[in-house]
Amino acid sequence: MIVGLKWLVYSNMDVPAMDVKLVPEKIGNGKEEGSSLDCELYDVELAPEKVESGKEEGPSFHCDFFDIELAHKIAQVFLPGLATACVDNTTGDIFKTAASVAVDIRKEMVDYLTQRSESFVAESFILEGSPEGEASDHPYNILSDFVDDYASSKRNLFSRVSGWLLSEKREDKIDDFVQEMEINKFWLMDRREEISQSLIKNVDFKNQFHCNMKFNSVEELAEHVVHCGFRPTECNNKGCSATYCANQMEKHDIDCPYKIIPCEQKCLDSIMRREMDRHCITVCPMKLVNCPFYAAGCQSTIPQCLLEKHRLENVHSHLLHILQGIHKEVSVDDLKKRVEQLEELSSGKLAEALDTRSLTNSVKGLEAKLGPLEVSATNTATDNGHEKEGAEASREANNQVQMQ
Ligand SMILES: [Zn+2]
Ligand SMILES: [Zn+2]
Numbered sequence: 001m002i003v004g005l006k007w008l009v010y011s012n013m014d015v016p017a018m019d020v021k022l023v024p025e026k027i028g029n030g031k032e033e034g035s036s037l038d039c040e041l042y043d044v045e046l047a048p049e050k051v052e053s054g055k056e057e058g059p060s061f062h063c064d065f066f067d068i069e070l071a072h073k074i075a076q077v078f079l080p081g082l083a084t085a086c087v088d089n090t091t092g093d094i095f096k097t098a099a100s101v102a103v104d105i106r107k108e109m110v111d112y113l114t115q116r117s118e119s120f121v122a123e124s125f126i127l128e129g130s131p132e133g134e135a136s137d138h139p140y141n142i143l144s145d146f147v148d149d150y151a152s153s154k155r156n157l158f159s160r161v162s163g164w165l166l167s168e169k170r171e172d173k174i175d176d177f178v179q180e181m182e183i184n185k186f187w188l189m190d191r192r193e194e195i196s197q198s199l200i201k202n203v204d205f206k207n208q209f210h211c212n213m214k215f216n217s218v219e220e221l222a223e224h225v226v227h228c229g230f231r232p233t234e235c236n237n238k239g240c241s242a243t244y245c246a247n248q249m250e251k252h253d254i255d256c257p258y259k260i261i262p263c264e265q266k267c268l269d270s271i272m273r274r275e276m277d278r279h280c281i282t283v284c285p286m287k288l289v290n291c292p293f294y295a296a297g298c299q300s301t302i303p304q305c306l307l308e309k310h311r312l313e314n315v316h317s318h319l320l321h322i323l324q325g326i327h328k329e330v331s332v333d334d335l336k337k338r339v340e341q342l343e344e345l346s347s348g349k350l351a352e353a354l355d356t357r358s359l360t361n362s363v364k365g366l367e368a369k370l371g372p373l374e375v376s377a378t379n380t381a382t383d384n385g386h387e388k389e390g391a392e393a394s395r396e397a398n399n400q401v402q403m404q
């Protein structure tokens with residue numbers, strides 16, 4: 001409950017411009033000790049205004065949570081909008097610069113956006129039935145349209161008549177001015193987000209992007225805020241500083257760059273999502289590599305952790321590849337016999353060769369000891385049938401080797 005109140009207080013203190021909320025009218029009848037203490041604390045910290053109108057009956061404790069991500073996204077539109085208005089308002093004017101009008105135009109723009117969003121109900125009734133109704137009722141679309149409308153209304157005569165609007169120079173000037181404002185911390189994100197938050201509440205009729213729950217007592221409200229789907233929640237993943245609405249937790253978790261997840265290549269490691277690509281192409285034991293005898297003809301790709309196993313299990317076929325390179329004219333059958341001789345002579349030493357060059361050298365050394373290669377009669381026979389048999393056998397052997 002305390003946590004909930006803290007958020008509540010934070011949310012209200014930070015947004016003094018918002019309309020009346022949380023007026024603890026019925027504090028007097030608090031039955032429990034604890035609850036009236038809570039109320040007192042509340043009263044002091046918030047110094048709530050009295051509801052003046054008196055017209056609105058019913059629950060007067062409002063939940064103020066909103067879609068943090070959307071407020072941020074809309075706040076990002078304000079700076080380019082303001083820059084556009086300032087640049088188009090002063091272009092060709094030797095007495096004014098964009099910077100010299102920024103303060104005034106910003107104030108005017110905020111007033112404009114506030115008024116437009118407050119009177120948006122009326123507008124939306126008029127627009128009802130328009131074909132693009134569905135897409136245009138997203139608060140982001142509505143509010144960025146307002147920003148565009150405002151910016152176009154500030155164009156001066158020069159910018160209207162001179163082809164300026166389509167020029168690249170204008171784009172550059174606007175970008176530069178956005179940067180200048182950012183560098184000078186002219187209109188900080190926090191402040192812009194506060195404004196966009198109140199604008200969202202004005203145009204979000206479907207309550208998809210803010211909470212509009214109202215309660216009869218501060219206790220009920222406090223009970224709500226700890227469960228409210230819009231309550232700000234911080235990402236728990238180490239290193240991540242994202243804050244989002246509780247109901248977006250899953251959505252964030254799916255993309256959070258700091259989340260530790262199992263290796264995509266299914267090694268036994270777990271890696272931070274943002275490190276995954278690098279892990280997979282560098283240290284991951286399951287990274288696929290070519291067989292070290294690729295050049296000799298073994299075209300297997302093997303996870304690097306299984307390289308040695310592959311090498312030890314395929315000495316035979318690797319040797320055959322090497323021999324095929326050395327004795328290009330000799331049949332596979334004859335070479336297979338030679339492989340056996342070589343293996344016998346080396347007494348297992350050939351398995352230690354790590355690459356094509358060292359294996360070839362060892363083979364050549366051993367062959368020198370073995371003497372000339374014996375070639376069987378089948379290969380030299382002119383008989384067609386035999387020749388065919390030999391060719392077939394050789395093809396088959398080749399296939400087998402490739403499959404390994
Ligand atoms: Zn709520
Ligand atoms: Zn995160």
Ligand SMILES: [Zn+2]
Binds near residue numbers: 263264267279284
């Ligand atoms: Zn891995």
Ligand SMILES: [Zn+2]
Binds near residue numbers: 298318
């Ligand atoms: Zn291999």
